[in-house]
Amino acid sequence: xxxxxxxxxxxxxxxxxxxxxxxxxxxxxxxxxxxxxxxxxxxxxxxxxxxxxxxxxxxxxxxxxxxxxxxxxxxxxxxxxxxxxxxxxxxxxxxxxxxxxxxxxxxxxxxxxxxxxxxxxxxxxxxxxxxxxxxxxxxxxxxxxxxxxxxxxxxxxxxxxxxxxxxxxxxxxxxxxxxxxxxxxxxxxxxxxxxxxxxxxxxxxxxxxxxxxxxxxxxxxxxxxxxxxxxxxxxxxxxxxxxxxxxxxxxxxxxxxxxxxxxxxxxxxxxxxxxxxxxxxxxxxxxxxxxxxxxxxxxxxxxxxxxxxxxxxxxxxxxxxxxxxxxxxxxxxxxxxxxxxxxxxxxxx
Numbered sequence: 001x002x003x004x005x006x007x008x009x010x011x012x013x014x015x016x017x018x019x020x021x022x023x024x025x026x027x028x029x030x031x032x033x034x035x036x037x038x039x040x041x042x043x044x045x046x047x048x049x050x051x052x053x054x055x056x057x058x059x060x061x062x063x064x065x066x067x068x069x070x071x072x073x074x075x076x077x078x079x080x081x082x083x084x085x086x087x088x089x090x091x092x093x094x095x096x097x098x099x100x101x102x103x104x105x106x107x108x109x110x111x112x113x114x115x116x117x118x119x120x121x122x123x124x125x126x127x128x129x130x131x132x133x134x135x136x137x138x139x140x141x142x143x144x145x146x147x148x149x150x151x152x153x154x155x156x157x158x159x160x161x162x163x164x165x166x167x168x169x170x171x172x173x174x175x176x177x178x179x180x181x182x183x184x185x186x187x188x189x190x191x192x193x194x195x196x197x198x199x200x201x202x203x204x205x206x207x208x209x210x211x212x213x214x215x216x217x218x219x220x221x222x223x224x225x226x227x228x229x230x231x232x233x234x235x236x237x238x239x240x241x242x243x244x245x246x247x248x249x250x251x252x253x254x255x256x257x258x259x260x261x262x263x264x265x266x267x268x269x270x271x272x273x274x275x276x277x278x279x280x281x282x283x284x285x286x287x288x289x290x291x292x293x294x295x296x297x298x299x300x301x302x303x304x305x306x307x308x309x310x311x312x313x314x315x316x317x318x319x320x321x322x323x324x325x326x327x328x329x330x331x332x333x334x335x336x337x338x339x340x341x342x343x344x345x346x347x348x349x
Contacts, residue, residue, distance in 0.1 A: 003271055013070045019047060020078040026321055029183060037176055037185035038081040040147040048108060053084060055106030057092035065277040069270060072216045076223025079183040079324055083144030085216035086113045090152050093209060097164050097199035112166065113148045115139040115189055116209060117155060119337045126155035126163055133165055133198040135191045141177055141335055145187040153191065154201065154209055162201040167193060181331040183324055204282055211277060211289040213336040218293045219270050221332035222263065224325040225300040228307040229259045235311055255310050259303045266296035287349045294342040297333050304329045
């Protein structure tokens with residue numbers, strides 16, 4: 001595939017990085033890092049609303065999954081708590097379902113995040129009883145759930161029908177998860193509801209939703225890994241041993257080169273998967289997403305471990321940012337399909 005970002009996409013990435021630099025999420029998180037999970041602040045939501053990024057994937061805006069991937073990488077790089085992909089994916093899902101809340105979600109006047117069953121241990125059931133949709137069980141972990149106003153639950157019934165319902169958080173048992181990730185909030189929703197207002201989804205919507213979440217979870221990890229490469233190269237040029245920068249040692253050079261190669265190759269794989277998500281071939285999309293998620297997920301984790309090794313003792317300190325990025329990558333590696341899950345899926349595709 002011969003592919004490169006357009007001038008508009010590069011400008012989008014630069015503009016988002018500039019905003020994140022001015023509103024550094026890590027600086028904002030540090031003072032209250034021991035006080036509870038990271039929360040989304042009003043300024044962040046206002047930024048997404050004013051820039052129209054929540055409705056990026058909707059028909060009216062006409063954005064692509066590559067556009068969204070560019071944004072997600074920047075937010076991963078900055079360790080942002082904003083659920084950029086989740087809000088955009090939920091708005092597109094509601095539009096696809098023809099739900100009345102679609103316009104509110106796309107405009108950001110109603111914060112809606114998507115929730116699905118876990119890929120590897122599903123514990124969410126759906127059943128249609130007459131005109132009522134019965135939902136019960138527990139969703140997969142969701143980021144941004146604590147700060148959302150509603151959740152759009154997508155599920156498959158025992159007969160194979162794909163359905164979705166928008167539920168207010170007031171009627172849901174939300175359990176906050178204690179994870180390695182200190183830069184985002186993670187929670188699961190325990191649901192036991194009889195819903196009279198629900199939507200039937202086109203066949204294949206649930207598979208598309210899982211692929212979207214898998215792609216953007218891994219893209220987030222890529223952003224964190226890319227920042228770790230920059231930090232490691234800079235540190236290797238400053239830290240000295242035997243009156244020489246450690247970056248001049250052959251072993252450290254190889255580490256930095258391998259990290260850079262991994263990030264660049266992972267980015268190419270994820271871009272290819274994003275292009276496939278914008279296409280109309282479900283089989284090709286599934287192969288591209290799982291290939292990218294498996295390769296980039298493993299690569300980002302390895303890059304994080306190597307960055308920690310090159311930083312040495314300072315990388316283990318609470319005050320240094322290395323551990324925040326590493327923690328984020330390790331959680332991304334496990335959610336929306338682990339590396340081993342996507343390898344198994346790819347093997348039978």
